[in-house]
Amino acid sequence: MKFLNYGSINIDLIFSVDHVVKPGETLSSTNLVKSAGGKGANQSAALAKAGAQVFHGGKVGSDGQFLVELLKSYGVDTSFVRHYEGSTGQALIQLDKNRQNAIVLFGGGNHAIEQKEIDETLTHFEAGDCLVLQNEIVHTSYLIEKAKQRGMTICLNTAPFDEKIAQLPLQLVDILVLNEIEGASLAGLEIDVPYVQTLEILVRKFPKAEIVLTAGKAGAYYGFKDIRLHAPIYDQPVVDTTGAGDTFIGYFLAARSKGYGTEKALNFSCKASGLAVSKSGAMASIPFASEVFC
Known part of the structure; x- marks a missing residue:
């Protein structure tokens, strides 16, 4: 199976600040980091790793x-990344002393x-290959x-997650991956409802799609037809949660393509995410297969 990830590629500019800047305020940053980002690029890196x-x-x-x-160095084939006379996507990120962030996005390419x-x-x-998508580029319905x-x-x-999701032809999607907040929104529920309730509504609402619901410290849930699965987190000290969800998706899809069953794939994905959050950065923190499939 070949994977085509048609997705975002961003330059992340991360400013370390005491607090998120207020209207009219000028604030000095104690550090600035320029790094690779974009959910699409992160997921491609995870798949390749x-x-x-x-x-x-x-x-x-x-x-x-x-x-x-950088994507090439991880083993991603970038033959279908086009270049144009404009700016790459940008994310301006304020990261405060409590590790909370505020982000301004520019779509660019x-x-x-x-x-x-x-x-x-x-x-x-062709048939049998897998298209991987997120909600950060144009022409997703197409x-x-x-x-x-x-x-x-x-x-x-x-x-x-935003209002554009409801406008997509979701009835054509085979695997729908959401976190607990996105899942509750799509199911029309409050965010504090039990995860299993969210899962049940999504399974009924999208009967042709496998539902994968990530739930932070509660692990991950899976539902498709009469199958219900749960995988606990791989408990590690948390250093940086950036890219954890992208790592999960890459490993879930890769594990399935290697012939592992869904339950095993969920556990491998939780392990990969746990390893990722124990390190700083997004792409750099994603573990390699030898660290996970063992």
Whole structure:
């Protein structure tokens, strides 16, 4: 199985501050870190580190070439990353002393993707291959519809969750991955309801999709038809939660493609996420297959 992850590629600018800046306030930062980001890029890195064959589709400006090289270094095929005369996607992140953040996003190349580029990329994939998507680029509905016509399996991560999710052809999605807040929103529930209740409503609402619900310290839940599974977290000291969900998705899909059953894949994914949060950074913290599949 080949994976095509058509997703975001961002430059993250992380400012360490005492507190998130208030309106009209000027605040000095104690540190500035420039790093690779974007949920799409993180998930491609996770898939590659887990040993899957993954191709990344997307768009960057000249300022994003270092991101392309980084993905390549992890084993991601970047043949379908286009370049254009504009800016790569940007995330300006304020990180306060309590590790809480505030983020301003600029779409850049993620919003400059064209349908003709999607059409050309999809000609290289066929039935049995998997398309991986998030909610950070344009033309997601088009991607879902065109990939389904080719017989591809479609995995959608609903992050970041907003009103656009409800407008997507979710009935065509094969694997729907959500966190507990996104799951409750899509199910029309309050965020403090039991996770199993959220799972049951989503299974009934999307009967053709496998539902994967990540729930932080409560682990992960899975529902499809009459199957219900739960995997606990892999308990590690938490240093940085950035990219934990992306790590989970990459390892879940990779484990399944390697022939592991769903329950085993859930446990491997929780282990990979636990290892990831015990280190700083996003892509850099994602463990390699030898650390997880053992």
